[in-house]
Amino acid sequence: MPGDPADRQDPIEHCRRVLRAAGVRVTHQRLEVFREVLHSRSHPDAESVFRGVRDRLPTVSLDTVYRTLWLLNDLGLITTLGFPHERHRFDGNTRPHHHFVCTRCGLTGDFYSEELDGLAVAEAVSEFGVADRTQVEVRGLCRSCLEGKDGARRKEGE
Amino acid sequence: MPGDPADRQDPIEHCRRVLRAAGVRVTHQRLEVFREVLHSRSHPDAESVFRGVRDRLPTVSLDTVYRTLWLLNDLGLITTLGFPHERHRFDGNTRPHHHFVCTRCGLTGDFYSEELDGLAVAEAVSEFGVADRTQVEVRGLCRSCLEGKDGARRKEGE
DNA sequence: CTACATGCAAAGGGTTTGCACGACA
DNA sequence: TGTCGTGCAAACCCTTTGCATGTAG
Numbered sequence: 001m002p003g004d005p006a007d008r009q010d011p012i013e014h015c016r017r018v019l020r021a022a023g024v025r026v027t028h029q030r031l032e033v034f035r036e037v038l039h040s041r042s043h044p045d046a047e048s049v050f051r052g053v054r055d056r057l058p059t060v061s062l063d064t065v066y067r068t069l070w071l072l073n074d075l076g077l078i079t080t081l082g083f084p085h086e087r088h089r090f091d092g093n094t095r096p097h098h099h100f101v102c103t104r105c106g107l108t109g110d111f112y113s114e115e116l117d118g119l120a121v122a123e124a125v126s127e128f129g130v131a132d133r134t135q136v137e138v139r140g141l142c143r144s145c146l147e148g149k150d151g152a153r154r155k156e157g158e
Numbered sequence: 159m160p161g162d163p164a165d166r167q168d169p170i171e172h173c174r175r176v177l178r179a180a181g182v183r184v185t186h187q188r189l190e191v192f193r194e195v196l197h198s199r200s201h202p203d204a205e206s207v208f209r210g211v212r213d214r215l216p217t218v219s220l221d222t223v224y225r226t227l228w229l230l231n232d233l234g235l236i237t238t239l240g241f242p243h244e245r246h247r248f249d250g251n252t253r254p255h256h257h258f259v260c261t262r263c264g265l266t267g268d269f270y271s272e273e274l275d276g277l278a279v280a281e282a283v284s285e286f287g288v289a290d291r292t293q294v295e296v297r298g299l300c301r302s303c304l305e306g307k308d309g310a311r312r313k314e315g316e
Numbered sequence: 317c318t319a320c321a322t323g324c325a326a327a328g329g330g331t332t333t334g335c336a337c338g339a340c341a
Numbered sequence: 342t343g344t345c346g347t348g349c350a351a352a353c354c355c356t357t358t359g360c361a362t363g364t365a366g
Contacts, residue, residue, distance in 0.1 A: 025340050037250035043266045045245045061348045069248055081247040082240035087203045089239040090227055092195035100286040108201045109286045121296055128258040128267045129300035136294050138279055142287035183365050219323045245330060
């Protein structure tokens, strides 16, 4: 899907191509939403993207921004922080641990690795601030999503 | 705060102690919410915690569960997946990268590390499924939160 | 006994959806 | 020109808040 040298240099063209390949239309709104997320360096929320896009497309609506963001996410053109469409979730595990997250169903499991606990990243993040806790998030597909092709959402089951 | 050998063996007792130390009351509801999150292996949302607690405290209400979860979070007894009170946020950076997250204001910045990109975690997560993408999340305090003591929320500012 | 926490219900805010108009292919 | 996408507004759902009652200390 990616790797096209021309697309690397022109992400907008890449976006056009992916949209076309997916059989959906290439609209100004979609390109502008993509451009906005691409150029934002702050991991914006929908409202923020909306404000940015509205400067160039004054008639754009917030719900179109939402629809477009999820479309771009589904097509792999952008990603989300955390898990899509997810509500707040809590973690009672106070041992140092890391997370495996299934990108299809949202299953999140803990795993342990002393090697990962001791990751040295202090320098890499020094431009932002001071590190307190380092956690590795591995995204992938869980076993049941690998087998069954059911796109079923995760059912909370303890 | 932690490290007490007795508390390691009895988290509930640890919870009691932290609540008292914080000058808030030790109620059945708080202990049961804590117990529920502690024993859940699925990173439950508030609704799920509510259902679990209700089995033992039939009169408990959902809003008490919410209030208690955030209290326990603020006291460091539990944590959240993702960033507390946060709405959906999007990421247009398709290069392999990692995140620095300020636990006070929510500022989230990208940083790069080829060493981290190549982390070998396949075995550790094999019990859950197949890894696709590995991302490191470093939590800490950003520069402005280190200096200014303002607990101000982040303003979306591109 | 007194202040704090709870339960209830209603409000709040972010996100999604139904429908008629408008624009891409 | 036909179909898909958009804008509008209302609905939806998760989460928070105000207030009277109950309860820990």
